[in-house]
Structures are given as C-alpha cells and as structure tokens.
Amino acid sequence: MPLYMDIHRKVDGATAEAVADAHMKDLEVQSRYGVNYKKYWIEESSGTIFCLVEAPNKEAAERVHRIAHGLTADEIFEVTENS
C-alpha cells in the first residue's frame, strides 16, 4: 500500500495532548477507508506535525483527517521509507 508523509504547519494549540487526541480520532475512523496512520512527530513550538500514513491514495488519507477532526495537512508526499 502506498506510504505518505504529510505536514501540518502552524497548528494552533498543537500540544502533545491535543495532537494525541486528534490522532485517536484518526484511528477510530481510518479502517472505514483502508487507511493506517502509523506515526506522527510534533514540534510544539512551531505547531508543526508530520504524519506517516499508509493509504490506498492521498485522498483517502486526507479524508480520514477531515472526517476525524477537520485538521487536514498543508502538504502530502508519497514516500518510500529507508533506514
């Protein structure tokens, strides 16, 4: 399944707790759309959030964010992961 990295910028109130709550909402909704939000990274000071997500396509990943909590990303990239 394709893998995506999205970026949310200047999110108001992007505390660890608030983002964890939004992420839980993604997890509740995602299976309906074949989506798997795997990990996320937060820089609280700038309100920046990166989400790593498996999804059938970009639109499905975005749809989950929109339905779950309404905070859609500013950018989304289809990526391959390496280490």
Add this chain to the structure above:
Amino acid sequence: MPLYMDIHRKVDGATAEAVADAHMKDLEVQSRYGVNYKKYWIEESSGTIFCLVEAPNKEAAERVHRIAHGLTADEIFEVTENS
C-alpha cells in the same frame, strides 16, 4: 537525546540509489559528532527527502550532512515521536 526531522526539497537526482549513497556517507561521519541518522523517506518525483535524526543539537545534525555530502536540509524541526 533530541530528535529532529529535516526536509530537503527539490533535490536534483534524488533517486533511491543516490540518496542511499548519501545516507551511507552520513553514517560513516556521524559518530564523530554524536549523531544518529535513523530513517529517511523519499518522494523521488518532487526531489523531497525527510530525515529523522537523533543529535545533540540541530547544528550537529546539519554538520554531518555538510561534511558527508554537502546536501544540507531546507528546514529542520525538533520533534517528539508518537504512534
């Protein structure tokens, strides 16, 4: 140790092979600076690369990229990881 996510944009020739080669150079250099480049994600079509790195500070993470291959990031964020 602090964790950082960096973004490189519009990298010319950002094929999986070329980026793997650059990453190997990071790994060869990093221990001198107490840095650990953990993972990276590539979108070849746009030349976008995300690197996840543990480092004592941003400057040390950047220094490794600069010395190893000269491709420094456009942005770097200090992040917490969650899943």
